[in-house]
Amino acid sequence: MASHRPSKRPRLLAxxxxxxxxxxxxxxEVLLRLPSKPLARLRTxxxxxxxxxxxxHFVAEHARRCEADSLLxxxxxxxxPVDVKLVDMASGAVVAQLDSGSNGRFVGMSxxxxxxxxxxxxxxxxxxxxxxxxxxxxxxxxxxxxxxxxTSSAYVFGQVPKTGEHKILRVYTSCDHSEQSCEILTLxxxxxxxxxxxxPPVLVGGTxxxxxxxxxxxVVHFMTSDxxxxxxxxxxxxxxxxWRPTLLQGPLSxxxxxxxxxMLSLVDLNGCLVYVHHDYRxxxxxxxxxxxxxxxxxxxxxxxxxxxxxxxxxxxPLMVLDDGRIALxxxxxxxxxxxxxxxxxxxxxxxxxxxxxxxxxxxYTGSLLGFMK
Numbered sequence: 001m002a003s004h005r006p007s008k009r010p011r012l013l014a015x016x017x018x019x020x021x022x023x024x025x026x027x028x029e030v031l032l033r034l035p036s037k038p039l040a041r042l043r044t045x046x047x048x049x050x051x052x053x054x055x056x057h058f059v060a061e062h063a064r065r066c067e068a069d070s071l072l073x074x075x076x077x078x079x080x081p082v083d084v085k086l087v088d089m090a091s092g093a094v095v096a097q098l099d100s101g102s103n104g105r106f107v108g109m110s111x112x113x114x115x116x117x118x119x120x121x122x123x124x125x126x127x128x129x130x131x132x133x134x135x136x137x138x139x140x141x142x143x144x145x146x147x148x149x150x151t152s153s154a155y156v157f158g159q160v161p162k163t164g165e166h167k168i169l170r171v172y173t174s175c176d177h178s179e180q181s182c183e184i185l186t187l188x189x190x191x192x193x194x195x196x197x198x199x200p201p202v203l204v205g206g207t208x209x210x211x212x213x214x215x216x217x218x219v220v221h222f223m224t225s226d227x228x229x230x231x232x233x234x235x236x237x238x239x240x241x242x243w244r245p246t247l248l249q250g251p252l253s254x255x256x257x258x259x260x261x262x263m264l265s266l267v268d269l270n271g272c273l274v275y276v277h278h279d280y281r282x283x284x285x286x287x288x289x290x291x292x293x294x295x296x297x298x299x300x301x302x303x304x305x306x307x308x309x310x311x312x313x314x315x316x317p318l319m320v321l322d323d324g325r326i327a328l329x330x331x332x333x334x335x336x337x338x339x340x341x342x343x344x345x346x347x348x349x350x351x352x353x354x355x356x357x358x359x360x361x362x363x364y365t366g367s368l369l370g371f372m373k
């Protein structure tokens with residue numbers, strides 16, 4: 001007798017064929033566990049499924065749970081409000097182009113949230129946009145006692161992994177660059193107001209050059225601007241809202257006299273803190289990863305001639321793709337996503353965003369459902 005083979009058709013289709021056999025709340029729970037692309041296809045099954053999957057509350061909940069493939073977020077300053085492009089780094093396809101609703105400068109991305117700030121001082125307007133749902137949170141500039149210096153300020157946006165809380169750290173620098181103070185705000189908190197935070201243990205950079213700071217696993221890392229601590233990195237823990245007591249020493253501490261800070265970058269690469277050195281003496285781009293709290297490992301040394309073209313001076317690693325290629329961002333002069341293949345020591349440009357894009361970019365890791373029609 002021939003054996004009976006179970007059908008390979010998804011159980012969800014069987015549930016739909018026997019409409020009503022699965023309660024709506026249970027069906028919704030099952031659908032919320034699926035990635036965005038299968039959900040977009042399942043919307044075509046029936047009107048009721050389209051209505052459920054397209055409902056704002058479903059899209060919002062899917063965005064909260066989803067761990068999507070990372071998309072590059074590029075603010076483009078060709079109009080006011082600023083346009084935001086979401087780019088698939090493997091193919092170069094522009095998945096979505098959105099109106100940010102703000103004409104401010106880009107602060108950072110965390111999950112599906114984009115933070116921007118316009119103006120300065122007491123007139124600053126801070127805006128957090130959920131790219132997946134379109135929800136907007138506006139934050140008053142305000143100030144705590146720590147912010148009374150009335151000087152230049154820089155903003156950093158990040159998330160506490162254990163609690164899921166998003167926080168904004170603001171660093172004030174005095175006019176003579178001799179002192180700094182900090183304050184912090186928890187997004188969605190009961191009062192959502194600024195409160196004082198400890199000052200950094202040394203003067204930190206990254207307040208004017210975004211590539212001199214990076215947020216990894218809920219910790220904000222700043223390159224120091226103190227000449228005595230040339231290769232030091234000061235770290236602020238968003239969970240405890242405290243600076244770590246000791247500086248992290250970078251991998252070039254013994255060779256600092258041959259290096260300028262403009263050649264250095266800190267990057268969050270696939271959840272790890274990465275230190276990038278453009279070494280123009282040896283025409284290489286060295287990429288170091290922090291293996292533990294103190295040890296740096298050089299994971300790659302790229303030939304500048306393989307990665308940079310005429311007129312380009314700086315590249316930023318974005319992420320390592322599943323096939324081992326490294327996605328790179330070349331901000332100037334044209335805003336290019338470039339894929340480097342270590343197996344062939346060669347590069348391929350996948351998309352050019354244009355001359356008016358931001359030098360700072362982020363990664364979107366939320367649901368793609370809201371972008372799929």
